[in-house]
Amino acid sequence: MNSNGFKRHRRLRRTESLRALVRETKVTKDDLIYPIFVVEGEGIKKEVASMPGVFHISLDYLTEEMKGLEAKGIRSVIVFGVPHEKDSQGSQAYCEHGIVQEAIRKIKKDIPALTVIADTCLCQYTDHGHCGLVENGEVLNDPSLELLVKTAISQAEAGADIIAPSNMMDGFVAAIREGLDEAGYSQIPIMSYAVKYASAFYGPFRDAAHSSPQFGDRRAYQMDPANRLEAMREAESDIEEGADFLIVKPALSYMDIMREVKDRFNAPLVAYNVSGEYSMIKAAAMNGWVNEQEIVMEKLTSMKRAGADLIITYFAKDVADWLNE
Numbered sequence: 001m002n003s004n005g006f007k008r009h010r011r012l013r014r015t016e017s018l019r020a021l022v023r024e025t026k027v028t029k030d031d032l033i034y035p036i037f038v039v040e041g042e043g044i045k046k047e048v049a050s051m052p053g054v055f056h057i058s059l060d061y062l063t064e065e066m067k068g069l070e071a072k073g074i075r076s077v078i079v080f081g082v083p084h085e086k087d088s089q090g091s092q093a094y095c096e097h098g099i100v101q102e103a104i105r106k107i108k109k110d111i112p113a114l115t116v117i118a119d120t121c122l123c124q125y126t127d128h129g130h131c132g133l134v135e136n137g138e139v140l141n142d143p144s145l146e147l148l149v150k151t152a153i154s155q156a157e158a159g160a161d162i163i164a165p166s167n168m169m170d171g172f173v174a175a176i177r178e179g180l181d182e183a184g185y186s187q188i189p190i191m192s193y194a195v196k197y198a199s200a201f202y203g204p205f206r207d208a209a210h211s212s213p214q215f216g217d218r219r220a221y222q223m224d225p226a227n228r229l230e231a232m233r234e235a236e237s238d239i240e241e242g243a244d245f246l247i248v249k250p251a252l253s254y255m256d257i258m259r260e261v262k263d264r265f266n267a268p269l270v271a272y273n274v275s276g277e278y279s280m281i282k283a284a285a286m287n288g289w290v291n292e293q294e295i296v297m298e299k300l301t302s303m304k305r306a307g308a309d310l311i312i313t314y315f316a317k318d319v320a321d322w323l324n325e
């Protein structure tokens with residue numbers, strides 16, 4: 001307290017170097033995980049309409065694209081496959097030569113130092129667009145687990161460094177852990193989409209991954225945005241089942257959940273800065289309404305302040321460029 005009866009907080013804000021001394025949170029390149037969408041075919045590098053700056057790429061462009069990431073200092077990618085063929089069982093998800101398996105193999109062969117995370121779900125691969133098997137309009141839990149286990153094993157076989165199951169079936173972490181262990185992949189960690197809300201913020205992703213449900217919605221397996229305690233129950237069971245990382249998704253509207261998960265569980269916490277969060281900023285920036293760099297850095301810094309250790313973000317390349325400047 002000074003003689004006027006108030007505190008001088010501004011003392012620590014006077015110059016940029018002073019501010020840097022007391023800065024509590026920093027975003028670094030090691031925090032970033034970049035999502036990529038791989039498609040079948042050749043010579044394809046096509047921008048996703050609702051996600052400016054995000055591309056569908058075919059395998060022949062993959063190495064060049066990954067070398068570009070590596071040059072910027074990004075060391076982790078999460079791979080989403082967009083197959084031509086879909087069926088009721090999502091069989092391209094666990095096919096030895098499926099698009100995602102081929103992509104993982106290629107990246108690990110050409111750029112072995114890159115950490116490759118495989119998204120483990122069925123929705124891009126099923127003709128009904130749901131994340132599990134469907135019977136009489138319902139998404140079945142236990143029979144879906146078998147296919148998810150097969151998918152995870154095929155991804156590990158292809159060389160995935162981390163398995164990231166995003167399907168929200170009950171027991172998926174336990175089932176996949178057991179499956180991986182039995183197949184000889186006990187060293188491969190699981191990055192669980194532990195807390196995944198049924199969110200309108202996934203809209204542009206479904207455009208990118210061609211994974212919109214053909215009937216109904218995902219509310220019978222993804223979480224209700226209104227719930228906080230349920231998120232803690234989800235995170236708790238995933239930890240018990242053997243998850244090595246916990247994801248909270250989406251990020252922006254769920255910072256309170258991130259903080260609480262971080263405070264309660266001793267696992268690296270991942271924020272998924274989802275497609276809708278990306279596209280909204282892009283749209284506003286393209287209209288000149290916001291400063292993209294400042295707003296993105298503020299947003300990612302807030303996620304880390306809320307407890308995230310890592311951030312999956314479509315902005316990763318831009319952020320790396322800005323950090324490199």
Ligand code: PBG
Binds near residue numbers: 119121123131211276
């Ligand atoms: C697959 C999956 C989704 C996302 C990641 N994995 C879509 C969904 O659940 O509908 C969304 C990612 C994003 O919006 O960026 N289940």
